[in-house]
Amino acid sequence: MAAQRTYLQVPFPEKDQAKALGARWDPMERKWFVQAEDLSPFKRWMPSGKYAASAEPVTTRHIAEPQSGYRVESADDAKGLSLLDFMLLIQGTVEAVFPQPVWVRAEINQIKVSQGHWFLELVEHDATGSVVASTSGTLWKGNSHVIQRFRQETGVELAEGIKLLLSVQPRFNPRYGLKLDILGIDSAYTLGDMAAKLNRIRDTLKAEGVYLLNKRLPLPMDFLHLAIISPSGAASLGDFRAEADRLARLGICRFTYYETAFQGASAPPAIVQAIARAVSLHERDPVDALVIIRGGGSAADLFWLNDEDLARQVCRCPLPVITGIGHEPDNTILDEVAARRCDTPSKVAQLILTTIHDAVGQAEAAMREIRELAERRMRLVEQDSRHWLEDISTRAGHLLMAREQRVQQDYREIRHAAGMLLARRQDRLDHLMQSCRDAGIRHAEASQTGLEQQWSAIGERSALRLREAVTSCEHLMQVILALGPEKTLKRGYGIVRSGDRVLTHQAELPPGAAFSIQMQDGHIDARRTS
Template sequence: MQERHYLNVPYKEKDAAKALGARYDPESRRWWVHPATDLSAFAKWAIVPGGSAPAPVTTGPGSAPSATGADRFASRELAAGTESGELSAPAKGISLSRLLGGVATAISQAFRGGVWTMVEVMQVTLRNGHVYLELSERDRAGQVLAKAHAMIWANTAARILPEFERATGATIGAGIKLLVRAKPGFKPQFGFSLEIDAIDFGYTLGDLAARMKEIRGRLQREGVFEQNKNVPPPWNFTSVLVVAPHEAAGLGDFRKESDRLAQFGLCRFTYAHSRFQGEGAAREIVAALTNALDQCAAAGDFPDAVVIIRGGGAVNNLAWLNDYELARFICDQRLPVLTGIGHERDSTIVDEGAHAKFDTPSKVIAAIEKLIARRAREAQAACESITTKAERMTRELSAAIDQAHSQVAADARAHVARARQESRDAMNAIGVAALQDVHQAAKGGLHLVHQVRQAAAEQVTAARQLVPRHLADVQARASTSLAGDSRSTPSWTRQAPARGTRGARRRPTWPPSASAPQPRSIARDRAPKR
């Protein structure tokens, strides 16, 4: 049997292979070409040299490729060169296309099937349905250890990528780590590349979960993982610091409600912006938060909470937030941190370390608005309760005042009536007592008058008895005095009494007799006073 180079030609490309000169082997159900044919045109179909069609080989994860095919190719090329004399004439040599075609044949023979390979995507380009990738491997320090070009043909991409996205929620993008089944290939026109025909989505999920698990365990060992969750929740929202990507869709949804709350003066919102994906995004978020908090502290406007939001996205886009420094910064905050990142299915280490996690930015602002509305209703209810109690107390006090006023008025009237009665009684008593006193005084006065009159009569009687005796004595003394005076009086004065005898006869005698009437003034003076 002549030596053949077997091809792995998909059914859809059989016409193209046939047009280039390939032939179909019905026994092995493979297309093949003669070794003398220019193999560069068939390199894309993974040329497999050999006299018989080999069984398809699919290499699993961790298996090592065989170099037997490459050795056979090298041996054949050496033999062919020796027979033809080409190697002995280096001035002529072989064509570049034949050399590269031989490399392509060796590679395709060495890797007859895909090999499960762990890669990290550096760049993705879409063109005509095909997906072109730049792959790499890095060490822990981030240094690139290996790089390669890869592609996923349109028909394969249409089959495996939707399944991968549904299973992981991730899209093929920069930064994502994959476990792919890659078949090495070499084309003289384009060089070395990998053709990917399958992706193990479990590896990607495991890598993301492992990264989160590592960060979570470290935070737990440091005793800070639950720290922000234990911060007391705000009693109400009056000032909120928001960190989000600039002009993100999630921020727009958030501001539809937050601007309305700010418009009515219910809550102030301060916004800071940062990238949320790509290399260094976590450091930018920490810097933006630190700067914004410093500005709030300088202005004396301390927020009630910090909100971290971004719209939905692929899992690998959100994976940039699975960063230890960012998670530790969130856990160390003394303000409650609220997150609304991605969709309901999405979760990051930032969500786990935050005080409260919400599925979307809209649900974050809804929770803020709900608490503000709740406090407003409570304040309104308290105001209405106070108003109702005040009105009731006012009515009760008014009724009590009216009752007290009526009681005071009644008591006052009773006291006035009683005072009037007591006054009348007192006046009557005073009148009676006064009449009694007057009557008693009158009786006493009459008694005194009687006593005075009796004493006066007694004195008058005694005086009448004494008057004649005193009068006789006076007359005797007067006579004696007159007799003595007459002897000493000159002679010329002795006749005077004769001329004045008439006047002397008119002189009353003293003391008057008891029968003689007394002068009115003397009688009035002697009368007793009442």
């Protein structure tokens, strides 16, 4: 008769110790249990009053023997175990330790679907992001209802990066190794993990003091230039593009698009880079707002947008950010931190149209008000102008009359004063003319005497200079005659000629050339040898 099942109170950190001693996991009760007569190895995990001593402790011999008739060779066998025996021993151990499915936490690293079967590569990361464990799991086509129920309960498609709590049955094959048959998925765990991730991001941004930075930025009163970040070639953005293109054609608003990935591990850094490009554009060409839009998709697709670095970039963006991501019930961390959230891309387009329409209405109202104020002001100015014109006309008539009288009086006074001044100036001019005439006569007489004296002195100096010049010329003529060719030849010098040309330097006569030397009593012909 099999021993009664006894449930244990095993803390999570001690589960591996309990498992090694033979404890098993009950997925329905979500508790560890043991079926053995000797409960002494499990004493510390027993509920109070449930422990009954047993004489035999658990030892390594409790490991199950392999099935299929294979024998475990003893340690005395010098050749040890064959590989097949060893693998069968592992198989038997796995089957003995895990006779029932167990719940395992894991993250999907890769997914492959073939002929209705789901093949998952499962991993676990440590705090640094390094993979510390990995294995493969299979959800067979016959259990496809597990996937359908998971979709219905979570709204999430299985995708890389999602964490799951899986009910698995370990299977060990001597040839293919350890595999996990996936029998169930705990939807609540996945939803809780996604919510926990959102909470961690939210708490981090709040602790850094950036959570509300973008949300506090006011939206512009009008849109003239918008930067749009959207998925590459997204057909679901047709309604938005239709409205945006119409506004662009009419010259009402400009749109600069940055298309990038919105799902997969590469999506967050790609969107961060697109935001940086939009901010750089704003520094050169001012942008009113940054719009992040994405059409409808599964919750798993939107899961990639719940990224801490991406959310931080949106928080710190100097432009007000407007989001239109997914459908109306969808929510991402980007929607929380953005200055304005719209449920869908179409609602973003509606916001843009409404804002521009309101701006136009405000402008028209302002123009009407300005026009009315201007008309009232013009009427007041016109009335004031008529009063001022009448007053100016009256004052001008009086002033002109007074000025005319003053001018006539001034004219008579000026004419009288001018006559007296002209008479005095005429007398002064006559006196000055007589003085100039007398001074001119005296100056002319003095100049005539001076000229005669200078002329006499010039004559004497000229005669002296002429005599000196004659003497100097006679002396120079004697020197020239003394330096003539005949005189030079008489002193023993010769004149070298080449034809009719007199030579003064040896460079003028090349080697082998003929030349003649003129002397006092004749010529000598010669030739240069070197």
